[in-house]
Amino acid sequence: MRFNAVLRTKNVYMLYLLPFVLAVIAFLRFTFGPDDFVVCADSGVISIPFFSMQENPWLKEVGVLALLCLSFIVFFVADRYKFLSHITVLPAVIYGLLGVGIICRYGMNNYLMAALCAALAVARLQAAIVNTQSNAPVFGFGLFSTLAVLFCPKLVMLLVWAIVVLPFSGRAAFKDLVALFIGIFTTLFFTCGYYFLTDQLVELPDIFVDALVVGQGFWMIMPEKLAAFVVFGILVVVSLHNVVVNYPTAIVAQRRGMLSMLSMLLFLGSALFFIPFNCHGVMLVIAVPLSYLFTQYFISHRTKWIGNVLFLLFLAACAWMVL
Secondary structure, three states, rough: OOOHHHOOOOOOOHHHHHHHHHHHHHHHHHOOOOOOOOOOOOOOOOOOOHHHHHOOOOHHHHHHHHHHHHHHHHHHHHHHHHOOOOOOOOOHHHHHHHHHHHHHHHOHHHHHHHHHHHHHHHHHHHHHHHHOOOHHHHHHHHHHHHHHHHHOOOHHHHHHHHHHHHHHHHOOOHHHHHHHHHHHHHHHHHOOOOOOHOHHHHHHHHHHHHHHHHEEEEHHHHHHHHHHHHHHHHHHHHHHHHHHHHHHOOOOHHHHHHHHHHHHHHHHHHOOOOOEOOOOOOOHHHHHHHHHHHHHHHHHHHHHHHHHHHHHHHHHHHHHHHH
């Protein structure tokens, strides 16, 4: 009973404890865990040399700090646009726990930057759902979605999702689609401009394609972590059922907000089955919609003992990702 009350609490004290939780997990992993740190080889059209330096001693520490900041952003997006049943810090906690194992292994990487862009894209989409009188959020949604793909071309399904989800979010007018594509082409214009000024514009298509097709099947990278992904998969199914059951009772903005997160998860998750990867960094992006869907389940489930058991299984799966 008490544990279930903690999951459903509206207090934000966990937001202040989260930095210490992530710091302790990272310290224990770096000090007593296996020395298997590697640089994530999935690069993008936009690359940052700092992320590809294997000998850089600060990649892990900077990565944990960036993960913490991104966890806060995930919370503030839910707090600002209120598309969950009530305000809770669980999105930040769940995102931090989902991502800390990835950061401990790969450190700061392009996927973390792409996850930041994806979180900002989600914020702009929720703003577009709430404020239907302005096209500025739609422009930002297209811009940040494209920027995430340029950081990691393997996230190309994110751009497909951005185009598909807009009409189902109450923004199906012609001017909304124009604003979306202006945002997309603005990002592409400045990227192409940089490659043109550096005499690499001819190489740009090859760079994108090479970044997209190099790698191996996602499930073959670390097969020993498959048990954790099975738990996450079970939670996805349970959360999907919860969204469907509560769909008729939610207000319009909440329905559209949660359905947008569900569709984002489906588009990104499908990529795990046909796009090759070099690391598990893509989970940092997929964790954005996962954190909201899991939170919605944990704060609204009706069978307390099942919810508690599933949360303990979630903690165990996150611990297995860290080890």
